[in-house]
């Protein structure tokens with residue numbers, strides 16, 4: 001959750017319309033049986049004496065939140081791992097941005113011991129957008145870990161996402177070992193850079209025709225969201241932001257966000273001929289040694305809607321005085337800076353896993369993205385956690401449909417999640433042993449159907 005500017009795990013985006021809650025009475029609660037003395041999965045009485053097992057059993061339900069109070073309680077488990085300290089301000093911020101019935105809670109004797117949420121996002125995919133669930137704030141108190149509570153929450157959540165008709169779920173993972181078992185596949189990488197100010201020169205001379213201005217929170221909303229919208233529809237991995245998201249998540253400053261020693265949040269607008277074309281959000285972390293600045297500039301988000309705007313906004317950031325280096329996180333791995341800078345090696349780009357994608361409805365998810373005109377392939381999908389997806393699909397530019405034809409490729413649903421946004425290819429996954437080619441050359445044929453023109457990018461942890 002986003003307490004710092006770049007912390008992994010976060011929140012937001014409540015549906016603003018009047019969508020009906022999907023957890024009706026009959027489906028509201030998934031019940032599992034927990035053995036209090038089990039320290040891991042529930043395996044039944046074989047592991048303990050039957051009497052001992054019965055005594056240690058308790059019933060725990062997974063149910064959606066119904067009120068702001070429920071929401072606060074369900075956030076508490078994940079907050080525990082951030083050090084606690086949930087303020088009224090945080091609560092006001094989140095209760096306006098998270099859709100309350102999409103927050104699940106697990107209770108033990110009335111106390112909430114675990115929670116898991118999902119935001120309602122429109123996700124950009126190659127050639128289009130798709131309704132999706134942005135999974136967030138998953139936490140189980142340390143008193144209740146390794147008893148199958150996460151598994152039960154994932155079950156309830158994916159069933160709910162399926163009922164809502166959202167073909168895709170996605171998340172940022174606190175640990176990359178957790179979510180594969182639930183069908184998520186690594187879908188994008190992101191880069192962190194640290195550019196020495198002295199190495200900020202561009203390879204080619206560049207004169208910006210734009211004007212930069214530091215603006216207030218109120219002034220920022222309209223032009224920043226205009227620029228973001230111009231970019232996000234063509235950029236797989238980005239998601240729609242509501243006005244509340246902008247206000248509460250991106251543009252507002254807070255003491256908590258400054259806790260790491262940063263200064264105030266700066267909002268810089270770039271206009272060209274009076275039109276918004278780019279923006280940057282950044283903080284200065286200032287310090288001095290022997291009278292010389294040893295501080296750095298931390299870029300929280302910098303976006304340009306044209307090449308010139310991208311160049312101009314980065315030129316602005318790289319030219320700010322009194323910093324030793326510029327830090328930026330969550331950059332796409334094909335960021336133009338790699339070609340703009342004269343000395344890209346000095347960026348020292350470090351890669352990390354970024355988005356994890358789970359196809360909840362395989363044919364609908366695939367139909368939402370571009371499939372190029374090329375020879376069709378038949379893909380056999382295994383999906384033990386969402387068995388409704390299992391089967392063979394004929395994938396072609398004119399549609400994706402079930403078939404009984406012999407498969408060209410066989411894979412787990414995770415692999416389709418990895419390929420979905422265009423971050424990885426069938427060939428790459430076949431070479432890693434994550435796709436089985438049943439016919440020679442089938443991975444290349446599949447790649448021809450799934451064109452990739454840019455790396456997926458999500459500029460923000462949710």
Ligand SMILES: CC(C)(COP(=O)(O)OP(=O)(O)OC[C@H]1O[C@@H](n2cnc3c(N)ncnc32)[C@H](O)[C@@H]1OP(=O)(O)O)[C@@H](O)C(=O)NCCC(=O)NCCS
Pocket residue numbers: 009040041078081137138139140141144145146147148149150151152172173174175177178181
């Ligand atoms: C990670 C966390 C949610 C796991 O909850 P839990 O109730 O202990 O998990 P479960 O008992 O349901 O375990 C389900 C499976 O996940 C595995 N698992 C759980 N936590 C794991 C971890 N941190 N790393 C790797 N695997 C993990 C279990 O071994 C189990 O595997 P199996 O069923 O395939 O054998 C919990 O420990 C937690 O809240 N951690 C801190 C906050 C956090 O990281 N949240 C995730 C945010 S993205």
